[in-house]
Amino acid sequence: MADIAPPAYRTFPIIPELKPGAMEGKGPFVAPDKINEALGFPGHLEDDWHDKAIAKMGDLLSRYRSLKVYMDACVHCGACSDKCHYFIGTQDPKNMPVARQDLMRSVYRRYFTLPGKLFPKLVGARDLTREVLDEWFNYYHQCSECRRCSVFCPYGIDTAEVTMAAREILDSVGYGQKYANEIIGKVHKIGNNLGLPGPALIDTLEGLEEDVKEATGVDVRFPMDVKGAEVLLITPSADFFAEPHIDSLIGYAKVFHATGTSWTLSSMSSEAGNFGLFIGNYDQLRTIAMRIRQAALELGVKRIVVGECGHAWRVAYSFWNTLTGVGDGADPNDRFAQMLQKQLDHRYKQPSHICEFTWDMIQDERLVFDKSKNDKYVITYHDSCNVARGSNMGGYPGGQFDIPRNIIRAVANNFVEMDSSTSYERTFCCGGGGGLLTDDLMDVRVKGALPRMEKLQQVKDEEGVNFMACICAICKAQFTKVLPIYGFDRKVVGGVHQLVSNAIQLGVK
Amino acid sequence: MSTLLAIFIYLSTLVFVVGLLQRIRDYAGTPAPLKIPTTPAPTTGGGVVLRMVREVVFFESLFKGNLWTWVSGWLFHFSMLLVVFRHLRYFTEPVWGWVDFIQPFGIYAGITMVAGLLGLLARRIFVERIRYISTPSDFLMLVLLIGIASSGLLMKFVGHPDVIMVKNYFLGLMHLSIRELPSNFVLYAHLSMVFTLLLIFPMSKLLHAPGLFFSPSRNQADNPREKRHIAPWAAKLESEK
Numbered sequence: 001m002a003d004i005a006p007p008a009y010r011t012f013p014i015i016p017e018l019k020p021g022a023m024e025g026k027g028p029f030v031a032p033d034k035i036n037e038a039l040g041f042p043g044h045l046e047d048d049w050h051d052k053a054i055a056k057m058g059d060l061l062s063r064y065r066s067l068k069v070y071m072d073a074c075v076h077c078g079a080c081s082d083k084c085h086y087f088i089g090t091q092d093p094k095n096m097p098v099a100r101q102d103l104m105r106s107v108y109r110r111y112f113t114l115p116g117k118l119f120p121k122l123v124g125a126r127d128l129t130r131e132v133l134d135e136w137f138n139y140y141h142q143c144s145e146c147r148r149c150s151v152f153c154p155y156g157i158d159t160a161e162v163t164m165a166a167r168e169i170l171d172s173v174g175y176g177q178k179y180a181n182e183i184i185g186k187v188h189k190i191g192n193n194l195g196l197p198g199p200a201l202i203d204t205l206e207g208l209e210e211d212v213k214e215a216t217g218v219d220v221r222f223p224m225d226v227k228g229a230e231v232l233l234i235t236p237s238a239d240f241f242a243e244p245h246i247d248s249l250i251g252y253a254k255v256f257h258a259t260g261t262s263w264t265l266s267s268m269s270s271e272a273g274n275f276g277l278f279i280g281n282y283d284q285l286r287t288i289a290m291r292i293r294q295a296a297l298e299l300g301v302k303r304i305v306v307g308e309c310g311h312a313w314r315v316a317y318s319f320w321n322t323l324t325g326v327g328d329g330a331d332p333n334d335r336f337a338q339m340l341q342k343q344l345d346h347r348y349k350q351p352s353h354i355c356e357f358t359w360d361m362i363q364d365e366r367l368v369f370d371k372s373k374n375d376k377y378v379i380t381y382h383d384s385c386n387v388a389r390g391s392n393m394g395g396y397p398g399g400q401f402d403i404p405r406n407i408i409r410a411v412a413n414n415f416v417e418m419d420s421s422t423s424y425e426r427t428f429c430c431g432g433g434g435g436l437l438t439d440d441l442m443d444v445r446v447k448g449a450l451p452r453m454e455k456l457q458q459v460k461d462e463e464g465v466n467f468m469a470c471i472c473a474i475c476k477a478q479f480t481k482v483l484p485i486y487g488f489d490r491k492v493v494g495g496v497h498q499l500v501s502n503a504i505q506l507g508v509k
Numbered sequence: 510m511s512t513l514l515a516i517f518i519y520l521s522t523l524v525f526v527v528g529l530l531q532r533i534r535d536y537a538g539t540p541a542p543l544k545i546p547t548t549p550a551p552t553t554g555g556g557v558v559l560r561m562v563r564e565v566v567f568f569e570s571l572f573k574g575n576l577w578t579w580v581s582g583w584l585f586h587f588s589m590l591l592v593v594f595r596h597l598r599y600f601t602e603p604v605w606g607w608v609d610f611i612q613p614f615g616i617y618a619g620i621t622m623v624a625g626l627l628g629l630l631a632r633r634i635f636v637e638r639i640r641y642i643s644t645p646s647d648f649l650m651l652v653l654l655i656g657i658a659s660s661g662l663l664m665k666f667v668g669h670p671d672v673i674m675v676k677n678y679f680l681g682l683m684h685l686s687i688r689e690l691p692s693n694f695v696l697y698a699h700l701s702m703v704f705t706l707l708l709i710f711p712m713s714k715l716l717h718a719p720g721l722f723f724s725p726s727r728n729q730a731d732n733p734r735e736k737r738h739i740a741p742w743a744a745k746l747e748s749e750k
Binding site for chain 1: 532535536539540541542543544545547548549550551552556564568570571573574575578582632636637638639641642643644645646647649709712713714716717720721723724725726727731733734735736737738739740742743746747
């Protein structure tokens with residue numbers, strides 16, 4: 001990675017000038033036949049791709065109101081045009097949200113609207129040629145589906161919805177992305193994105209128990225497949241072995257231990273992440289989420305708690321109830337959902353975020369902390385895009401911003417905010433979300449991190465910040481790789497429960 | 510000429526009404542399978558109504574997005590609204606009290622409407638990013654609206670057509686009888702442009718007006734954990750098992 005140079009910080013936040021074509025041909029690897037076929041997609045592009053793609057587009061337009069309205073409603077006002085981190089970092093005009101949408105909208109107009117059929121040039125309509133399809137593949141894989149553009153759009157047009165539709169069309173004609181589709185294949189086959197089989201997981205967890213015993217002298221358990229446990233923890237598989245993710249897993253275990261909560265992991269359902277979201281495919285999204293339902297039913301748990309993972313929390317919070325019935329308020333005649341909802345304990349939100357769980361316990365004074373253990377850090381908090389703009393915590397608007405910050409303040413003394421134009425719902429994506437966390441997209445990942453790095457640099461210079469907490473596995477992995485390229489130590493990034501783990505006092509209550 | 514214009518007015522109004530209704534029915538009938546409200550998302554139906562009111566009346570999101578576009582866009586839209594209200598006097602007899610009251614304001618609104626439109630046009634021409642995303646139809650739409658507003662102002666301040674005749678013409682049209690319209694070139698231009706706008710409304714980006722109300726990221730309540738939300742086509746996946 002040493003040969004990748006980061007773009008220069010902007011001295012003042014001017015909107016960059018356009019560099020057309022800057023990111024042409026910088027897309028990801030194309031999935032080989034085997035990987036596509038494992039998901040039921042055609043292996044590769046075949047002669048009839050054009051008609052199949054247009055038919056698929058018509059199908060999506062009839063099933064998703066979002067896509068239909070978003071294709072029609074854009075007036076090209078440009079409010080979104082300077083809001084995308086990939087545009088800011090690359091200056092490629094096709095990375096402006098509106099221009100990214102127009103890659104598809106131009107085709108929509110040509111095939112699905114009267115003016116586009118009659119006067120294509122006038123309304124910017126285009127035939128779906130092979131060049132256009134290649135352009136889709138390239139630029140719809142330079143979008144992290146972070147939804148920042150949607151915050152500023154007067155009609156709420158969400159480029160993520162368009163990107164997902166484009167990727168679904170590409171998959172349907174055998175033109176999938178290697179990284180995302182390969183990972184989805186692993187979930188189906190093994191149960192998690194990293195392809196860690198059950199025995200390896202158990203091995204890792206036993207190792208962790210020894211490590212924690214050594215460090216604290218306390219027997220903190222990391223239970224697996226325990227029937228009748230109260231809590232089922234669903235966490236991103238990166239938590240089992242990647243740095244700094246694993247430190248947060250230790251944090252969750254300590255919280256469960258300190259509060260005397262019986263909990264378990266599942267070897268069959270060992271992944272919170274759901275890349276079905278990234279490729280926009282409802283069937284994949286649902287099939288992957290069904291593992292959690294199955295584990296909950298088999299283990300007979302009362303609560304489902306989700307670990308630190310941004311897109312996983314969006315899927316869990318916003319979609320699990322729809323996809324699998326993990327939630328509340330199903331129709332009495334809805335046998336599918338009722339089967340599970342009758343089992344769950346509805347004194348708690350289902351599912352809960354681990355931060356909601358920990359914050360509840362802090363409020364109930366069930367946890368004791370020695371804040372000074374985090375005194376070596378001046379901490380800031382990075383709002384991860386999917387948590388910030390696609391989900392909620394605590395059941396009131398804005399809870400997803402307060403609760404992680406409340407926890408940090410409860411376990412540490414030094415906390416500062418980053419520039420408000422880049423936090424809360426205006427936060428910038430880390431640059432690696434949406435299925436882009438792969439080495440073949442390193443160029444766009446580094447450039448896309450620019451706006452976040454600028455503001456991190458600012459709090460480092462002004463306040464001495466040396467730790468950026470977040471609650472997303474992708475953010476952690478992306479920053480670990482990108483921070484050194486921008487001249488930071490890679491250990492500047494870490495989880496909220498890593499801080500909890502540092503400060504928590506075991507065996508006190 | 511009066512008759513020719515009348516035919517065009519009937520035709521374009523028909524396209525406008527039928528096309529728009531069909532489009533709205535289409536939006537309403539297409540399911541939104543997943544909960545995708547964008548933050549800051551209200552958790553209740555009442556909250557959604559408030560949010561929608563703020564979007565429609567104040568263009569809240571655009572205000573966050575870009576101040577210049579917001580100033581120009583808001584000025585244009587609400588000036589146009591006043592101008593449209595002012596024009597109700599051509600369709601009502603006797604003229605409603607409040608329509609009478611706003612007559613002078615409607616004239617100023619005509620001027621601020623042009624100002625807003627010129628602001629939007631300037632942005633399209635001079636801001637590199639906006640120029641890049643603009644299609645010929647984006648410019649034509651602005652030119653059409655500027656044409657409508659300025660021809661209207663021209664009739665107010667320069668060459669007044671016989672407004673009694675104009676009113677009679679429209680009252681007649683409302684009762685399916687075609688009367689004589691003053692043969693004034695600016696008037697014909699004005700009316701042709703207005704009804705061209707209506708004609709293209711249901712098949713152009715002007716659909717942003719109904720579109721906003723159907724935008725799932727804005728019109729959904731953020732309560733997915735509390736209430737199961739499922740589209741009919743998605744529910745079928747469950748019964749197949």
